Amino acid sequence: MSTTSTDPIADMLSRIRNAIAVRKTEVALPHSKVKESVAQLLKDSRFIDSVSVEDAPVGKTLKVVINQPTSNARITEIVRLSKPGRRYYSRAEKIPVVKRGRHRHCQYVQGHDDRPGSQKARCGRRINLQSLLTKLA
Secondary structure (H helix, E strand, O other), X not given: OOOOOOOHHHHHHHHHHHHHHOOOOEEEEEOOHHXXXXXXXXXXXXXXXXXXXXXXXXXXXXXXEOOOOOOOOXXXXXXXXXXXXXXXXXXXXXXXXXXXXXOEEEEEEEOOOOOOOOEEEEEOOOOOOOOEEEEXX
């Protein structure tokens, strides 16, 4: 199986969703700075337990601990709103509220600061940028 993907964030979230579905407590992913940023935001929001970067024979591996073996996962649903075939754009003040506000919208933002080509993930902020919206519950 190839470790490269045309949409690495969607691949990462799919791996986490699949690991939760089969009751795995951790998942290992190919490392990138953007994936690490998204995973750190999930950790800061207390959706996952820990994030670590480990050296692998080739490159690095991002290890995400979803939950402890004695507890349930805190992520119940991951849904991708914007897809390559159907882009979903929304103004910052019009981001939809789902599950009575008990969710987290994550936005993958490209070129959001002064440096050209910079990439970062932000969660929980309503910023006025065209972005990839992912709904976490």
